[in-house]
Amino acid sequence: MKNSVKTIAGIAAAAAVGAALGIAYAPAKGSETRKKIKGTIGDAAGSLKSSANKMKSQVVDKSIDLYEKGKNGLNQIADKTQAEAKKIGIV
Numbered sequence: 001m002k003n004s005v006k007t008i009a010g011i012a013a014a015a016a017v018g019a020a021l022g023i024a025y026a027p028a029k030g031s032e033t034r035k036k037i038k039g040t041i042g043d044a045a046g047s048l049k050s051s052a053n054k055m056k057s058q059v060v061d062k063s064i065d066l067y068e069k070g071k072n073g074l075n076q077i078a079d080k081t082q083a084e085a086k087k088i089g090i091v
Helices: 002-025 030-087
Strands: none
Touching: 002 030
């Protein structure tokens, strides 16, 4: 999961820097260039936010899955322990 986050962040940062440099060196008025840079950065931020939300959703889903598996495992242990306790007359 850590590698995925780093990869996505790296790609988004590289895209933003590349686009900003391309726009900065393109022949245009300063005001037009600034608008383009702002738009490019906004697009990159939106893409990064979307990726972060997707990863957040995956982490939440995995956490819920692990919680349920742990809960089921503990319930099985409790059931077996209770059954064994009944066999030997403790309960």
